[in-house]
Amino acid sequence: MIHTRQREVILEVLQEAGRPLTRDEILRFGRRQIDRLGSATVDRAIREMTADFYIIGVEFPGQPRRYELPAGAEHPHFICRKCERVFDLPVKMQLPVIKAPEGFEIGGGEIIYSGHCPDCR
Ligand SMILES: [Zn+2]
Numbered sequence: 633m634i635h636t637r638q639r640e641v642i643l644e645v646l647q648e649a650g651r652p653l654t655r656d657e658i659l660r661f662g663r664r665q666i667d668r669l670g671s672a673t674v675d676r677a678i679r680e681m682t683a684d685f686y687i688i689g690v691e692f693p694g695q696p697r698r699y700e701l702p703a704g705a706e707h708p709h710f711i712c713r714k715c716e717r718v719f720d721l722p723v724k725m726q727l728p729v730i731k732a733p734e735g736f737e738i739g740g741g742e743i744i745y746s747g748h749c750p751d752c753r
Contacts, residue, residue, distance in 0.1 A: 637666070638666065638673055638674070639680075641662045641666055642658055642677055642678070642681065642687070643686065645658055645661040646658070646687065646699065651719045652690050652698035653698055653699060654697070655674065655678060655697070655699070656696075659674045678699060685702060686701075686702075687702070688701070688702050690718075690742070692718065695711070698718055703720070706725060706727065707722065708744065709743070709744050710744070710747070711744060711745075712746070712748055712751075713747065715749060715752050727741045
């Protein structure tokens with residue numbers, strides 16, 4: 633079990649960012665709070681916290697894996713085509729239920745929008 637302080641920092645960093653972060657972003661932002669935060673420690677903490685559902689891994693096609701806090705409600709994501717950051721869109725939305733084609737088992741889905749974020753417009 634990773635030291636509590638490191639887990640707290642990861643949660644704080646995600647809370648503060650308010651958007652899904654890559655492992656590198658978590659490490660970079662986390663080091664603002666703990667100078668000597670090691671990358672192996674962060675990797676281990678992320679692994680443990682994902683397993684315990686304290687954080688959720690999100691994957692988008694062609695993008696590095698990102699992590700976010702469990703959301704109260706289903707929400708779409710937004711990828712900025714310029715800076716490639718991923719944002720949560722604070723709108724209520726439900727994934728349409730689809731019938732899986734023969735031979736497929738659907739385990740989940742994502743609604744992803746893209747365009748330009750406020751910084752890049
Ligand atoms: Zn952007």
